[in-house]
Amino acid sequence: MTSPTGNAALIADLSGRVAIVTGGSRGQGEAEVRLLARAGAAVLIADILDEEGHALARALASEGHEARFFHLDVARPESWSAALDAAGRWRGRLDILVNNAGIINRKSTHDTTLEAWNRLIAINLTGTFLGMQAAAPLMRDGGGGSIVNIASNSAFSGHYDPAYTASKWGVRGLTRTAAMEYVTWGIRVNSVCPGLIVTGLNANAPHLKPMIGLTPMARSGTPDEVAQLVLFLASDASSFITGEDFTIDGGFTAGAAYRRVAVESGLLPSAEQA
Numbered sequence: 022m023t024s025p026t027g028n029a030a031l032i033a034d035l036s037g038r039v040a041i042v043t044g045g046s047r048g049q050g051e052a053e054v055r056l057l058a059r060a061g062a063a064v065l066i067a068d069i070l071d072e073e074g075h076a077l078a079r080a081l082a083s084e085g086h087e088a089r090f091f092h093l094d095v096a097r098p099e100s101w102s103a104a105l106d107a108a109g110r111w112r113g114r115l116d117i118l119v120n121n122a123g124i125i126n127r128k129s130t131h132d133t134t135l136e137a138w139n140r141l142i143a144i145n146l147t148g149t150f151l152g153m154q155a156a157a158p159l160m161r162d163g164g165g166g167s168i169v170n171i172a173s174n175s176a177f178s179g180h181y182d183p184a185y186t187a188s189k190w191g192v193r194g195l196t197r198t199a200a201m202e203y204v205t206w207g208i209r210v211n212s213v214c215p216g217l218i219v220t221g222l223n224a225n226a227p228h229l230k231p232m233i234g235l236t237p238m239a240r241s242g243t244p245d246e247v248a249q250l251v252l253f254l255a256s257d258a259s260s261f262i263t264g265e266d267f268t269i270d271g272g273f274t275a276g277a278a279y280r281r282v283a284v285e286s287g288l289l290p291s292a293e294q295a
């Protein structure tokens with residue numbers, strides 16, 4: 022039985038590497054920052070949440086890790102230029118970029134305003150594009166690197182939030198396209214597609230119970246579990262992998278709807294019956 026532990030053995034060594042994690046002040050980004058730092062990377066925590074980001078950097082420093090906070094709004098090109106300048110001044114190199122910052126709208130197509138659509142696309146999709154464009158030259162100058170874009174398992178189907186789903190399908194497409202382009206610079210680009218992970222994004226959302234009910238593993242995932250996949254893709258352990266998208270969703274994308282049909286038809290036992 023697998024368990025969602027946050028203290029699993031490290032699968033990679035990132036000593037000497039420098040990483041930027043956007044949206045790194047809380048949620049999955051915070052878990053990614055903590056794990057990359059634990060693996061030896063110097064991590065720039067890039068977020069609009071200043072207080073939490075500074076506190077995280079201080080906490081990591083007190084544990085002997087290297088981390089700094091930098092205020093970054095991923096939707097603004099000038100904010101990215103400043104962040105890359107800061108990374109260059111700090112260690113003179115960049116090896117890892119995790120484009121993790123994201124928001125959700127949870128409105129139907131009919132009820133999504135143009136303002137909400139534009140804001141979400143600017144952060145989730147344009148922010149990922151701007152991040153890759155800004156970071157790639159510094160990575161190339163240091164001999165290459167790894168970009169991990171956080172998409173979602175809603176990038177494989179329809180969903181109840183059109184702006185979110187469109188942005189995450191876009192992140193998958195952008196990932197594959199950038200992977201083909203940046204391969205000559207020694208940069209790998211992959212995407213991570215989580216299912217339900219309980220964080221500030223959805224802590225009180227009404228869909229938690231039905232989502233868990235439909236997830237074959239019958240639970241939500243943890244930020245630490247997503248961070249382990251990010252660490253794998255960020256490190257040399259995944260050195261022959263580029264342009265791929267990895268679902269991490271307890272089996273949801275693999276066939277949750279058919280599993281439900283099988284359970285309701287008596288062909289398979291439910292989680293409670295098993």
Ligand code: NAP
Pocket residue numbers: 043044045046047048049050067068069070093094095096121122123124144171172173174214215216217218219220221222223
């Ligand atoms: P979260 O807890 O809300 O954390 C997201 C972080 O990004 C927050 O610190 C947020 O700040 C920050 N952020 C928002 N707008 C930003 C901007 N313009 N520039 C820089 N940072 C910004 O969310 P999470 O659940 O960890 O989600 C992380 C990523 O995973 C997102 O891309 C999300 O779409 C994806 N994902 C999450 C789930 C899930 O179930 N949680 C599932 C699939 C995919 P504020 O708090 O001020 O907004």
